[in-house]
Amino acid sequence: MAQFVDWDLAAATAGALSKTGPAVSLEEATQVVAELRALTEEAAGHVAAYTGLTSQVEVPPVRVVDRRDWAKVNIAGLQRVIGPLVSRIAGDSPPGPLADAIGSRVTGVQAGTILAYLSGRVLGQYEVFSGEPGQLLLNAPNIVEVERKIGADSRDFRLWVCLHEVTHRTQFTAVPWMRGYFLGEVQAFVDASQGGEHILERLRRGVATLSEAVRDPESRASVLDIVQTPAQSAVLDRLTALMTLLEGHAEFVMDGVGPEVIPSVDSIRAKFNRRRESGNPLEKAIRRLLGIEVKMRQYAEGRKFVHGVVDRVGMTGFNRVFESPLTLPRLEELGDPDAYVARVHH
Template structure:
């Protein structure tokens, strides 16, 4: 019945825009098992403890004073879809405003594509600290930090990892992002403005490769700095967890690999690795406090060339003093 409801919601997509977001929400949830939210009191307290410990350790390592979001939630997959669909709708709004009336067949295809993307992500996201949810917009202060409980449990089981240790690793990773965005209050609006600019150009039938390049370098800095903090803040070695996740990723079927490629998730792995190499080099040369200068202002973000030549970024920061 879930598959039937999902297909029916897509084929009945209506409205005047290129995407029927109500149909996306209905179809995504109809085709996705929400998963359990039977979280025991001890485990719920474990999440809270892990987040507090991560905050204290990341503050100590980074030197940044930052607050955690007021809302920290343990959610299921349907909650994740509800929380994110408004973000997708807001970012894609320029397309809808500019394109206007779409033929119904194209609307069905677009709605179907977004349904596939959201359903896939809902089944695979473990935790989320989403900067776009913090940017200006209705409900922007909601759901800033959350954990998709059924996914965390499923992946921990599939890796045969200790569930408490795996949960703690996820908590530390998300809190490293909280530190970055706490240190750079300009970053959410910077990311969203770049994304909206790229969508604007796409609506005009053009691909803005400059803006997309800026987005890529910014997210490479975000992911790389988070990896830097994880290496120094997490309370034990975790390469075995990362190796197991990489092994699991390589073992995915062809359809999952195709979807991941279409969603740019392979690029995200490259961002982790390239960004971490950049910050490791900066820290080796000048220390972690100097590396934190990247979050002082947008002009301090590394360029694409500087990501491969950290010494050039260091010289530029010295010149700006």
Template sequence: MNLLDSARAVAGASGSEAVDWSAVATAAKGATDPGALDLTRREREGYAADVRAARSRIRDVSGLAFDVPETVEIQNRHHWIDANVSTFRRAFEPLEQGGALPGVARTVNTATTAGALAFVARRVLGQYDPLLLADADDHRLYFVHPNIASAAESLDADFERFRRWIAFHEVTHAAEFGAAPWLSDHLESGLREGVAALSEGTLQREAFAELMTTMTAVEGYAELLMDRAFDEDYDDLRRKLDERRDEEGPLGGLVRRLLGFHLKREQYERGREFFEAVADARGVEGAGAVWHSPETLPSDAELDDPAMWLARIPE
């Protein structure tokens, strides 16, 4: 599979849906080297050991009762694309309610979606999936081994230490969703509401704003747990990753902004500052109160003024 196959898939996009999802998968994989997945037994066991260690440490630090997903997959980039096409398709299902689209529009939609998946597939390291759009009993952990190995090499970081850091980060998300069984549905309903409005030609700013606020809490709490639970210092890894992003050049930076990656970085920083303030006031276990219900999530204003949340939510 190569770029020619990718172009053919997009050009041949067909069907009655707004996006030809079969063509999306073919085109995205055609534009992406799958990467090697020839792990030794010791390397495979290393991923599992890191997940177990992360679960134990994060349980102790957070006080949350949760378990990791039964499915832990070590993937190449093509595996990740296949796994995420179904998530994308379900997320954008409301777009199909508007009826058939002209072929040109379908081709553009297919090319855009395939390009986004291909771009992310070359960079994603791990994923607690689905953060969105999954039944509570079907959550999974993915590790994209070729990207982890490549990133560790380019950052001049020890592979096993870097792999362990990624595992800890993804297990923090398992902790959040394990502590808040309502969270997946809450995020899905917000996303689908916003997409449904787009399908009708309107922009539901409130739905997307609430979604962004919730995701900021998700990423910020994960950062708090990482700071308190990871059993080694990792400031050097975080700094090197930030420098790597800055070295992507103007085109890479533009694509990242179009896909919202700059927002994700802002979510980490803004959310971390909120949870550090709450944890300083009530401890890490007290900060976990955000997951009691949708009503205990911080508002957008409270993210910038943790004292407001502390005053609203009693100990």
């Protein structure tokens, strides 16, 4: 069958469109990489002590990347998870007509455009698609650029970012079933579609919508067009609840640990929140279409939920959330910690 995405072209497009990072000397770049690696280790100790969670698997060392490398890693991960899904949807049909090949090249350019945009904004990520158990990435140019823009103390800001991202790594390595559950829900979303060819076309349209938004902030299309069935909506609710929990937990941990180890944490949080909330029309349009506006709400809602549960049952009690998929919060419980505690701690 023809490829859904021309991944080589996606990588080439992302590389060509990625913005250059902030001006740094070779000596400074080397120092940034070394410090981020050291701060990752320091953050791991703080996160384990604060949460009571420890990795149950061997954890690969952090990978400090630039913008192009970040895009390459994510393209490899997407290729690994999307390829088998597309094969299952479309079946083992013979290679399609020339139009399919052209379509994969168009989608490749569009995917590369989106990843180039994101590569200039993501500070860190726990990438779970590329292999077990996942890989912690820190995007050094973006971290340096943001700390300069908000006038933060560089070591304080870097440790603050590491606390957040190491918490995500801990969530996936201290909870053995988490990665499989997440990938299973992605699979369930595809399985819940009505007809393979139809969802492939909708996925293509979703990629095109995002790519168009990167180029044209006036676009009013929505990637929610990809969601087509009640079953898919149910899966999306579970994924939204999961991501809200994980983001809120990371925010709760970084703010809980921060005052003890980061002298300027209050200033950093205030400046960073102002930066999150601001943005030119292009930024706001992209955030809406990529779901980043939803993600920003997830940070606040998730942090409030975690805080509410910890207040009621303590950190050890909260950690029951990671016992099994059945103890994860439901979407409607995120705004009602009492209801969650009543269900899980009855």
